[in-house]
Amino acid sequence: MQATIATLGYVFSADRKNILMIRRDARPDDIHFGYYNGLGGKLEPGEDVAAGMRREIREEAGLSCDALDFAGTISWPGFGKDGGNWFGFLFRITAWSGRPMETNAEGSLHWTPVSDVLAGNVPMWESDRHFLPLVFADSPTVFHGVMPFAGGKALSWSYTEL
Template sequence: MTGVQAIIATLGYVLSADGREVLMIRRDTRPDDMHFGYYNGLGGKLEPDEDVVSGLRREVREEAGIECDAVDLSGTISWPGFGRAGENWFGFLFRVPSWSGTPLQGNDEGSLHWMPVADVLAGRLPMWESDRHFLPLVFAASPSVFHGVMPFSNGRALSWSVS
């Protein structure tokens, strides 16, 4: 019997000091990007020598030019079939309530924007449709760590379950 083999990734939501805005990347540099035109948190694939928090800190440093001072685990999501070629992904999602530095305007994947959390939660930004399932858990007023499973097929979420 074999277990799930997956690409391990981080996804971080950097918050403004008052918690009302979140720094997001708009994937707008490569038209062949499967995320093209979508807003997303910051993050990416874990390197072999990293723990998930170190990986998140590195990704935020590379993508936004800032340092994460505090990192709170929001939850985990297993995304079987999410990858372009059907790869399984497993993500560790974080809130970053405290950071230092001056955010970049963008990077080689897209432009960076401070977006109102209310707009993110209301679906007023172009994003993965499936993000609406877990973002209320990430941005909850009294968050608790969640663990979800969201199978994908042909670029669309098939279902969502959380515990």
């Protein structure tokens, strides 16, 4: 399977009660418009996933990652434009330095309570609610998941914890 390789990171506040999320509100033609999401994006040629995650956090939030905690991977067959496949490496960013930007080219940044995200009180992809409890678990374990998409909707979700 050929896929776009990407990162997705969740920057935690010092007390771990909030995460920095982007509200995709800059471009009305964005398929993510109005949704909150973690930070991240596509890897650049020759870039490893840790370097790509650090670059994305720097570009999207103006922060330097002092610690990356690998959460897991997700295969998203059919997620992209025209049914393209995506493969994501997910991270928790638990130590960082700098002052978060308020906005970037994709939207506005917001400190969002983890409890609100897990309770479904934040507008986001419905499919994210399947894997975020694994990312935000009190005692997380690395997981590998697959979430096939068709027509912009997740068809199923399965994962294995290591």
